[in-house]
Amino acid sequence: MRARRKLTxxxxxxxxxxxxxxxxSARRARRRYADQVPSTPALICSDLKVTFGDTPxxxxxxxxxxxxxxxxxxxxxxxxxxxxxxxLTGLIPATSGTVTTLGMSAGHPDALARIGLMPQATGAxxxxxxxxxxxxxxxxxxxxxxxxxxxERIGIxxxxxxxxxxxxxxxxxxxxxxxxxxxxxxxxLLDEPTAGMDPHARRRTWALIRDLAxxxxxxxxxxHAMDEAADLADHVWIMDAGRIAIDGTVADLTAESSLxxxxxxxxxxxx
Ligand SMILES: Nc1ncnc2c1ncn2[C@@H]1O[C@H](COP(=O)(O)OP(=O)(O)OP(=O)(O)O)[C@@H](O)[C@H]1O
Numbered sequence: 382m383r384a385r386r387k388l389t390x391x392x393x394x395x396x397x398x399x400x401x402x403x404x405x406s407a408r409r410a411r412r413r414y415a416d417q418v419p420s421t422p423a424l425i426c427s428d429l430k431v432t433f434g435d436t437p438x439x440x441x442x443x444x445x446x447x448x449x450x451x452x453x454x455x456x457x458x459x460x461x462x463x464x465x466x467x468x469l470t471g472l473i474p475a476t477s478g479t480v481t482t483l484g485m486s487a488g489h490p491d492a493l494a495r496i497g498l499m500p501q502a503t504g505a506x507x508x509x510x511x512x513x514x515x516x517x518x519x520x521x522x523x524x525x526x527x528x529x530x531x532x533e534r535i536g537i538x539x540x541x542x543x544x545x546x547x548x549x550x551x552x553x554x555x556x557x558x559x560x561x562x563x564x565x566x567x568x569x570l571l572d573e574p575t576a577g578m579d580p581h582a583r584r585r586t587w588a589l590i591r592d593l594a595x596x597x598x599x600x601x602x603x604x605h606a607m608d609e610a611a612d613l614a615d616h617v618w619i620m621d622a623g624r625i626a627i628d629g630t631v632a633d634l635t636a637e638s639s640l641x642x643x644x645x646x647x648x649x650x651x652x
Pocket of ligand 1: 433438456457458461462463464465
């Protein structure tokens with residue numbers, strides 16, 4: 382089943398108590414609504430298949446993500462969300478299907494330079510401190526963000542001498558997020574960006590994600606938090622066993638029941 386795609390009428394910002402660009406979400410909604418023209422997809426994923434050994438993990442995954450919007454990719458544990466993120470960034474090859482990122486094929490160096498990936502785990506960074514890591518990552522880009530400004534916005538203590546592996550789970554997530562954003566990407570892939578964050582950090586991250594989309598960045602995120610998807614996403618794609626089971630705007634999907642109920646109705650429990 383696929384919910385009919387519909388432009389969202391303008392509405393008030395939905396995250397009370399969070400400081401972000403005043404009325405930016407409403408402005409974006411008004412602009413889209415007024416134009417009546419969908420944005421050009423920054424990411425197009427078409428009939429993607431990935432098989433590990435004899436096990437099919439992605440079984441014809443098709444979805445897209447426009448610039449200037451937050452796109453949520455939901456699905457039960459093991460549905461293939463992280464696998465999809467890895468294919469989208471060229472980390473692993475697809476068995477078949479096509480991926481276009483920023484008009485280029487997956488893994489193209491010119492596209493990769495404009496993509497930020499926040500993975501679920503980054504064990505390779507274990508001994509390095511946040512400031513060293515972020516300054517190193519910034520040095521890889523032609524026009525990086527100010528590491529100091531980014532760290533302040535995300536709530537990272539650059540003066541800390543604690544190595545990455547000794548940071549709390551939420552602090553590691555914050556550093557991972559900063560690492561994804563330091564290169565001023567046009568397409569950002571965030572794999573469970575707020576997992577392990579406390580409510581303050583989560584709200585700060587939501588505001589940051591919304592500001593990114595308002596600035597024209599295509600944001601794709603995975604999450605198991607239905608409130609997060611409902612609050613943040615312009616469009617939600619729900620995966621089940623390696624393919625999309627249903628998609629639509631939050632308003633479309635939740636017209637008759639909660640997003641969690643829609644999720645439960647269209648997905649199968651992980652074995
Ligand atoms: N390199 C690999 N070799 C074999 N199987 C793999 C590999 N990578 C992932 N898988 C399997 O693919 C399936 C999908 O994993 P994936 O991490 O993409 O799921 P997910 O939707 O991100 O799950 P979660 O919500 O729990 O993070 C799982 O059964 C996993 O064990």
